[in-house]
Amino acid sequence: MLLHVNAGDELPIYRQIVRQVADSIAGGRIKPGDQLPSHRDLAAQLVIAPLTVKKAYDELEREGLIETQRGRGTFVRERPPATVAAESRERLREAARRLLTQAALCGVPFEDVVRVLEEAKEKTTERTDS
Amino acid sequence: MNALDFEGIRRAYRKGRDVLDGVTFSVAPGQVVGLLGKNGAGKTTLIRIAMGMIEPQGGQVRLFGLDPRQDPIEVKRRVGYVSEEQILPPFLSIRDAFDLHRRLFPTWDADLARDLSEGFELPLGSRIRTLSKGQARRVALVCAVAHRPELLLLDEPASGLDPAARREFLETSIRLLNETGSSILFSSHYMTDVERMADRIVMIHGGKVLVDRGLDDLRERFSLAIVPRTPGLAGDRIRSLAACVSVRERGDAFHAVLRLEPGEARASLARELGVVEAACKAIALEDLFVELAGGRP
Numbered sequence: 391m392l393l394h395v396n397a398g399d400e401l402p403i404y405r406q407i408v409r410q411v412a413d414s415i416a417g418g419r420i421k422p423g424d425q426l427p428s429h430r431d432l433a434a435q436l437v438i439a440p441l442t443v444k445k446a447y448d449e450l451e452r453e454g455l456i457e458t459q460r461g462r463g464t465f466v467r468e469r470p471p472a473t474v475a476a477e478s479r480e481r482l483r484e485a486a487r488r489l490l491t492q493a494a495l496c497g498v499p500f501e502d503v504v505r506v507l508e509e510a511k512e513k514t515t516e517r518t519d520s
Numbered sequence: 521m522n523a524l525d526f527e528g529i530r531r532a533y534r535k536g537r538d539v540l541d542g543v544t545f546s547v548a549p550g551q552v553v554g555l556l557g558k559n560g561a562g563k564t565t566l567i568r569i570a571m572g573m574i575e576p577q578g579g580q581v582r583l584f585g586l587d588p589r590q591d592p593i594e595v596k597r598r599v600g601y602v603s604e605e606q607i608l609p610p611f612l613s614i615r616d617a618f619d620l621h622r623r624l625f626p627t628w629d630a631d632l633a634r635d636l637s638e639g640f641e642l643p644l645g646s647r648i649r650t651l652s653k654g655q656a657r658r659v660a661l662v663c664a665v666a667h668r669p670e671l672l673l674l675d676e677p678a679s680g681l682d683p684a685a686r687r688e689f690l691e692t693s694i695r696l697l698n699e700t701g702s703s704i705l706f707s708s709h710y711m712t713d714v715e716r717m718a719d720r721i722v723m724i725h726g727g728k729v730l731v732d733r734g735l736d737d738l739r740e741r742f743s744l745a746i747v748p749r750t751p752g753l754a755g756d757r758i759r760s761l762a763a764c765v766s767v768r769e770r771g772d773a774f775h776a777v778l779r780l781e782p783g784e785a786r787a788s789l790a791r792e793l794g795v796v797e798a799a800c801k802a803i804a805l806e807d808l809f810v811e812l813a814g815g816r817p
Contacts, residue, residue: 397712400802402739430698437690438716439552440697445736 391420395436403438407446408453415455415466426456426464521585522546523671523703524570530578531565539565541727542579547671547703554718554735555707558813561724563707564603567675570705571601583671597625600664600702603675606656610649614642614659618666625667633666636692654685661689665696672696674706678713690716711806723809725816731765735805743782744803744811747774747795761792766815777803777811 391414395403414420426432429447433440447464450456458464493503524547531540539562547553557563568574569581572588572595581588588595608617614637622628637644640658648656657677664672672693678686690713696702708714714721714735721738723731731738742765747758755767758776763785765777778785778800785800803811 395716397715398804398806400804402736403715404736433694433698434691437687437694439694439719441550441552441719 391424391426393432393436395438397438404442404446404449407432407436407443408449411446411450412453412455420466422466422468424466426466428463521549522582523549523551523584524705525582526566526570526579527581528579529566529569529576529581531562531569531574531576533565538727540569540576540724543724543727543729544579545722545729545732547705549670549703550697550701551720552697552704552706552718553720553722554714555705555722555724556714556731556809557707557724562727563724564675566724567601567603567673567705567707570673571599572596597627597667598670600667600669600672601675602657602660602664602673602677604677604679606648606653606660608648608656608660608663611647613645613647614651615644617648617659617663618644621663621666627667629666629668632668633662636662636666640688654681657681658685658688661692665692668696668700668702670700670702672702672704672706674704674708676707676709678708678710686710686713693717711804711809715805721805723812725812730812730816738808739802739805741779741781742803742808743778743780743785743800744807745774745776745778745785745789745798745800747776747789747798749773750795753793753795757793758789761788763788766812768811768815775811775815777808777815 391411393407393410395406397403399406401409411420411426426447427435429440429443432443436443447456447458451458455467456464457467489503493500498506526546527544529540529543530538532538539560543562543566545553555563555566565574569576570583570588572592575589583595584598586595612620618633618637622630622633640662642655642658642662648659651659661677674693677689681689693704693706694717697704704717706717718735721731721733721735722729747753749772755769755774758764758767758774761778763779765779768775778788780788782800782802786798789795789798789800
């Protein structure tokens, strides 16, 4: 898993880490049981404050994606539990609205948006398989 | 106990004009606080007051509960300091400067000093006065961190350095945070550095603390509203909103910083002022600085 952060981005750095780790889990680039770098190592590697890494990991833990085992480290959870359904639904709706706005601005009809989604799905599955 | 406490600090320069007019904030153990403010806002003065180099005319400063003017040695042993100015004796070689510090600081970590000087490729035999600005600043940094201080005070440490040297400064500070759990107070005009390092932002403006907030809180709970100018909408009406921090006139629009998330900001402008076509977005640190520095009397 290659993380990178961009200071000055619209998203705060800890959010960037949360998003990239979540994406890596969703895309199968990191798998259940895989270990994440320690706070210190990741802080040194990304040149950011260790507390920022802690904040990102806390958030990922709250979302049920990773777990910290005392004395052993931080791992991707075996079976990410279904997060609060309504909340994840709402997040998805929000992303869908953004996608449709983007499509409307580019003049892409709805059927083509569906096709784009299907292509993206194939890509995600390929990554999971490899 | 806090690493650093400023309480009601006052200090005037230039005939009764207050530079600092009652500044109060603290740095908790392990915390990294980014000190922001325009040139002349008093950041350097404040850091020098913490170092005991300048005496405040009002209020008090405490480091680990100690007064830096009463217990200068005890305080200095637990503090590291790097400023924009070159303060090391120019006639010493780098090696002698390190030796001097090793004798002054019982906790001097020679391995760390060696490790950092190798990383920085410092010519140990060269005299301080023959060094480039970047090299001299690196020597100052080694001197400031090799005794593993509990509190690091950095006054514009990166000014005038190239991006690679700036990055080394950040890496070294993060190493100190990682290995020693030190607290850091640093002033900088490089907002991306602030964003990488700081947990909390303190912004000094008009001699007082204008903002004292968690960095992420600032980034996620504040927004910039760009409000088109229309007849009958004066800046004062926006300023009258309880959540309004600053307003700046820019061409055909007002730029307002609001203490609200973008969605709430939009709703509040519509509800309170009947403004519906405002664009509200999360605010980057650099924009926040520009807006606050320019949008306050």
